Amino acid sequence: MTAAPFFPNEPKGPKIVTEEIPGPQSKAAVAEMTKYIDTSATKLVVDYEKSIGNYLVDADGNVYLDVYAQIASIAVGYNNPTLIKAAKSDEVATLMMNRPALGNFPPKEWARIVKEGLIDNAPKGQKYAYVQMSGSDANESAFKIAFIHLAAQKRKGAGFSEEDLVSVMNNQAPGSPEVAILSFRRAFHGRLFGSLSTTRSKPIHKLDIPLFPWPQADFPALKYPLEDHVEENAAEEQRCIDQVDQILSTHHCPVAACIVEPIQSEGGDNHASPEFFHKLQATLKKHGVLFIVDEVQTGVCATGNMWAHEAWNLPYPPDMVTFSKKFQVAGFFYSDLLLRPALAYRHFNTWMGDPIRVVQAKYICQEIRDHNLLQNTIEVGNYVYQGLEKLAAKYPGKINNLRGKNKGTFIAFDCESPEARDKFCADMKHEGVNIGGCGPIGIRLRPMLVFQKHHADIMLAAIDKVFSA
Amino acid sequence: MTAAPFFPNEPKGPKIVTEEIPGPQSKAAVAEMTKYIDTSATKLVVDYEKSIGNYLVDADGNVYLDVYAQIASIAVGYNNPTLIKAAKSDEVATLMMNRPALGNFPPKEWARIVKEGLIDNAPKGQKYAYVQMSGSDANESAFKIAFIHLAAQKRKGAGFSEEDLVSVMNNQAPGSPEVAILSFRRAFHGRLFGSLSTTRSKPIHKLDIPLFPWPQADFPALKYPLEDHVEENAAEEQRCIDQVDQILSTHHCPVAACIVEPIQSEGGDNHASPEFFHKLQATLKKHGVLFIVDEVQTGVCATGNMWAHEAWNLPYPPDMVTFSKKFQVAGFFYSDLLLRPALAYRHFNTWMGDPIRVVQAKYICQEIRDHNLLQNTIEVGNYVYQGLEKLAAKYPGKINNLRGKNKGTFIAFDCESPEARDKFCADMKHEGVNIGGCGPIGIRLRPMLVFQKHHADIMLAAIDKVFSA
Numbered sequence: 054m055t056a057a058p059f060f061p062n063e064p065k066g067p068k069i070v071t072e073e074i075p076g077p078q079s080k081a082a083v084a085e086m087t088k089y090i091d092t093s094a095t096k097l098v099v100d101y102e103k104s105i106g107n108y109l110v111d112a113d114g115n116v117y118l119d120v121y122a123q124i125a126s127i128a129v130g131y132n133n134p135t136l137i138k139a140a141k142s143d144e145v146a147t148l149m150m151n152r153p154a155l156g157n158f159p160p161k162e163w164a165r166i167v168k169e170g171l172i173d174n175a176p177k178g179q180k181y182a183y184v185q186m187s188g189s190d191a192n193e194s195a196f197k198i199a200f201i202h203l204a205a206q207k208r209k210g211a212g213f214s215e216e217d218l219v220s221v222m223n224n225q226a227p228g229s230p231e232v233a234i235l236s237f238r239r240a241f242h243g244r245l246f247g248s249l250s251t252t253r254s255k256p257i258h259k260l261d262i263p264l265f266p267w268p269q270a271d272f273p274a275l276k277y278p279l280e281d282h283v284e285e286n287a288a289e290e291q292r293c294i295d296q297v298d299q300i301l302s303t304h305h306c307p308v309a310a311c312i313v314e315p316i317q318s319e320g321g322d323n324h325a326s327p328e329f330f331h332k333l334q335a336t337l338k339k340h341g342v343l344f345i346v347d348e349v350q351t352g353v354c355a356t357g358n359m360w361a362h363e364a365w366n367l368p369y370p371p372d373m374v375t376f377s378k379k380f381q382v383a384g385f386f387y388s389d390l391l392l393r394p395a396l397a398y399r400h401f402n403t404w405m406g407d408p409i410r411v412v413q414a415k416y417i418c419q420e421i422r423d424h425n426l427l428q429n430t431i432e433v434g435n436y437v438y439q440g441l442e443k444l445a446a447k448y449p450g451k452i453n454n455l456r457g458k459n460k461g462t463f464i465a466f467d468c469e470s471p472e473a474r475d476k477f478c479a480d481m482k483h484e485g486v487n488i489g490g491c492g493p494i495g496i497r498l499r500p501m502l503v504f505q506k507h508h509a510d511i512m513l514a515a516i517d518k519v520f521s522a
Numbered sequence: 523m524t525a526a527p528f529f530p531n532e533p534k535g536p537k538i539v540t541e542e543i544p545g546p547q548s549k550a551a552v553a554e555m556t557k558y559i560d561t562s563a564t565k566l567v568v569d570y571e572k573s574i575g576n577y578l579v580d581a582d583g584n585v586y587l588d589v590y591a592q593i594a595s596i597a598v599g600y601n602n603p604t605l606i607k608a609a610k611s612d613e614v615a616t617l618m619m620n621r622p623a624l625g626n627f628p629p630k631e632w633a634r635i636v637k638e639g640l641i642d643n644a645p646k647g648q649k650y651a652y653v654q655m656s657g658s659d660a661n662e663s664a665f666k667i668a669f670i671h672l673a674a675q676k677r678k679g680a681g682f683s684e685e686d687l688v689s690v691m692n693n694q695a696p697g698s699p700e701v702a703i704l705s706f707r708r709a710f711h712g713r714l715f716g717s718l719s720t721t722r723s724k725p726i727h728k729l730d731i732p733l734f735p736w737p738q739a740d741f742p743a744l745k746y747p748l749e750d751h752v753e754e755n756a757a758e759e760q761r762c763i764d765q766v767d768q769i770l771s772t773h774h775c776p777v778a779a780c781i782v783e784p785i786q787s788e789g790g791d792n793h794a795s796p797e798f799f800h801k802l803q804a805t806l807k808k809h810g811v812l813f814i815v816d817e818v819q820t821g822v823c824a825t826g827n828m829w830a831h832e833a834w835n836l837p838y839p840p841d842m843v844t845f846s847k848k849f850q851v852a853g854f855f856y857s858d859l860l861l862r863p864a865l866a867y868r869h870f871n872t873w874m875g876d877p878i879r880v881v882q883a884k885y886i887c888q889e890i891r892d893h894n895l896l897q898n899t900i901e902v903g904n905y906v907y908q909g910l911e912k913l914a915a916k917y918p919g920k921i922n923n924l925r926g927k928n929k930g931t932f933i934a935f936d937c938e939s940p941e942a943r944d945k946f947c948a949d950m951k952h953e954g955v956n957i958g959g960c961g962p963i964g965i966r967l968r969p970m971l972v973f974q975k976h977h978a979d980i981m982l983a984a985i986d987k988v989f990s991a
Contacts, residue, residue: 078630079630082628082630082632082633085633086628086632086633086636088633089633089636089637089640089641089649089650089651090632090636090650090651090652090653091625091650091652091862091863091869092628093863093865093866093867094625094626094866094867094870095625095626095627095628096626096627097626097627098627098628098629098630098632099622099627099628099629099630100629100630101616101617101620101622101629102612102616104620109627111630112630123621123622123623123626123627123872124623124626124872126621126623126872126873127620127621131620132616132619132620133619136619137615137616137619139619140614140615140618140619141610141615143571145609145618146606146609146610147570147571147601147606148570149609149614149878149882150601150602150605150606150608150609150882151570151573151596151600151601152592152595152596152850153568153570153592154592154593154595156560156563156564157563157564157565157566157592157593158564158565158566158567158568158578158592159551159555159561159564159567159568160567160568160569160570161547161548161551161567161568161569161580161581163551163555163559163567164551164554164555164557164558167555167558167559168558171558172558180558181558181559181560182558182559183559183560184559186655186656186659187655187659187871187872187873188871188872189659189871190655190656190658190659190714193714193715196715197713197731200730200731200732201729201730201731203730204729204730205730213725213729217725217729218725218729221725221728221729221733222707222722222725222728223738224719224728224733224734224735224736225735228725228728228729228730229728229729229730229731229732229733230730230732231732232732233732238691243871244666244870244871245659245662245714245715245716246662246665246714246715246716246719246734247714247715247716250693250715253691256682256686256687256690256691256697257865257867257868258867259690259691259693259697259698260670260673260682260686260687260690260697260698260868261669261670261672261673261674261697261698261699262666262669262670262698263669263698263699263700263701263702263734264690264693264698265693265715265732265734266693266694267693269692377872378872381621393560394560394562396562396726397562397563398562398563398726398727399726399729400560401563401713402656402657402658402712402713403592403593403595403656403657403846403847404595404656407876409618413618413619
């Protein structure tokens with residue numbers, strides 16, 4: 054970790070120049086956008102050219118320290134010079150504008166690009182990858198691979214039956230069988246029809262959409278501080294594991310895979326212990342159910358490991374690990390060649406991902422290594438956690454269930470109520486800090502990997518000021 | 523239309539330098555790729571830097587005239603200088619490497635970018651857009667909008683009930699209702715769980731995947747030449763319309779929308795008349811069912827209109843029009859503000875599309891206008907069609923059901939058998955033409971919009987040579 058700032062030209066701190074947020078320029082921009090698109094979720098209108106490092110600049114010139122980072126998806130700072138240079142390279146321009154149908158017509162450099170962008174940065178034991186377009190798409194494609202694998206095991210090398218071929222065209226069994234994916238309560242895995250069927254975070258994500266009747270198990274609801282609730286929390290985790298075992302023993306149709314986030318993010322930054330995940334893997338293995346780890350939000354160093362599940366030291370690699378967000382490329386790793394379908398066109402689409410995002414992943418990981426950003430995140434995360442512990446003691450009842458100790462900067466706490474949480478986010482904005490919520494009452498810190506102690510001091514001072522008001 | 527080539531440095535014609543295809547360099551590249559990724563569908567390993575205009579160069583230096591164009595997704599030629607210049611612009615670099623979460627933090631220029639890239643190029647009557655990541659994702663998101671709209675109509679302004687909020691978290695009605703999307707036999711709308719439920723092209727796309735039990739109607743199976751089967755074809759189209767009417771009258775659950783391709787592409791280049799689509803729209807209106815036109819493959823000029831459905835001159839615009847492929851940006855247009863959900867976060871995800879692909883769409887459409895490529899495609903399409911008519915007469919039984927007259931270069935014909943079709947594609951490759959199939963026995967022409975008469979002559983000569991052998 055260098056003491057010097059990674060971005061020498063970063064602002065010294067936030068600067069709010071408009072009385073209201075959004076300011077007049079931002080309001081005008083939203084009004085113009087609303088003519089064409091849905092702007093109901095717009096939070097800030099951004100001047101991306103002027104944004105730099107950890108600082109986001111809005112259309113009115115307000116400068117925010119950004120600890121939300123495009124919903125946890127910017128890794129190495131706005132206008133990172135290495136990335137901007139890469140964006141203008143011949144390699145990227147060629148791949149962008151001659152966008153290949155990668156499944157049919159890959160570029161001759163594709164093996165190198167995939168190795169440098171994906172495989173060299175994969176979790177231990179993950180040797181192969183599929184490239185997709187988004188986290189939802191990555192999870193759904195992993196589900197499809199799981200279903201294809203399950204069916205292949207059942208067929209034991211036999212081909213498709215005539216009944217398979219006919220029934221599937223009517224979306225009926227046996228060609229389209231009743232099979233399921235197991236997920237956890239409060240999980241978020243995306244918002245397309247298959248992924249949304251495994252998402253259990255908030256009703257607004259799911260209402261009015263037809264979904265598959267797939268099963269769900271409780272995810273542990275741990276009590277904090279962890280050291281004061283050791284036995285209780287262990288019992289809670291065992292209860293959830295028993296539920297998984299029960300579901301897999303009794304569900305009315307085969308379960309092909311179980312998907313889980315290392316830390317449930319959108320659902321409220323819900324943690325579980327490494328022991329929980331060891332037991333989960335063992336239970337899934339017992340039932341012959343594939344284990345998919347969704348690292349869309351936890352991946353790429355923020356938790357203090359390149360991939361959060363590496364901290365568990367599992368005896369076997371997960372069967373699949375999905376990624377997106379800070380990696381910028383979406384897709385999934387898989388650990389066993391048996392998961393690759395035997396026939397062509399079983400998992401296929403026109404683009405099979407976007408090659409420029411694979412190139413981008415390479416440069417992001419290069420920046421991480423060159424600047425030792427994993428170590429930075431571990432150290433700054435500990436510093437932030439300690440700072441929040443002090444603030445929690447100073448303002449009783451304001452910072453509840455502080456969590457994410459020794460999890461890099463992947464730190465969260467609960468406010469008193471949904472209203473208090475929303476007000477906190479708004480107040481922080483007026484103090485020049487862009488911060489995000491999760492779950493019903495959570496605040497989640499998602500700074501970039503270039504977030505340093507001097508940035509943490511600014512954020513902690515803003516929290517102090519907001520709570521003292 | 524200019525007589526001069528759009529790409530002055532294009533090769534004069536194809537050139538095959540290896541005895542076998544793939545050649546040794548391509549084979550080595552595939553072997554290397556197979557260490558990391560699924561290469562079961564690889565057709566050619568491409569040198570994209572050397573490819574130019576209508577010509578694709580493979581890793582062994584073989585030069586192909588490309589009339590497949592990355593599964594119909596390259597519009598204005600390989601290494602188009604306008605696009606390459608745009609790729610290296612500050613605007614694209616900034617948007618690429620500071621990838622916004624567009625739903626929360628749009629760039630201040632977003633209204634302009636959306637207008638120039640999407641709205642200015644929209645079909646008549648389509649005033650609004652959502653940006654997505656792929657054709658599958660675009661169709662699924664349109665389905666979600668249709669389901670949300672249907673439920674909003676039923677609630678008549680009332681909020682969600684407690685029962686809605688509880689049941690939806692268990693993927694059960696009433697929060698997650700049983701509702702459906704109607705599609706047509708032989709349709710292709712994508713391969714995620716919702717879109718795959720509407721895809722009816724080939725078993726291999728669907729086998730072993732759980733699907734929604736959604737209804738399907740027959741798509742007209744027209745007989746060719748059209749002028750010899752006028753009454754028969756009209757009766758066939760009416761039969762399919764009656765089936766739609768019957769399904770919508772009797773289906774056991776509400777149907778929110780019907781999705782249809784103007785020309786079923788992957789399913790075999792199956793056409794229907796404008797009258798069919800007029801009747802379809804009227805039937806859907808009668809039942810209060812939304813009309814989604816899937817222009818993923820037909821969009822962007824190849825059929826002789828910017829959007830294929832514009833040729834129908836419908837009395838009302840379709841409710842939604844989905845796009846991807848040659849537009850490079852994926853998403854959907856919608857014609858009525860009532861389709862935009864009233865609440866935030868009903869249709870939402872981290873990225874909400876990729877802004878650089880919206881910018882790319884602008885430059886693609888600018889190239890089309892600057893070089894009059896729509897007119898070019900109409901003229902060259904007619905020229906190709908006439909050439910194929912002559913070849914069909916010269917080789918009886920080889921070129922069957924020639925179709926796509928007055929449909930730009932969106933032309934197809936049937937071979938004698940699946941085996942004959944696959945052999946034809948392979949033989950054409952040895953003659954230096956990369957050509958694609960569709961359906962069980964179809965050949966689909968999907969040249970770029972910069973395909974000119976001198977390219978057509980090369981392609982027609984190659985077909986002549988293959989059939990004469």
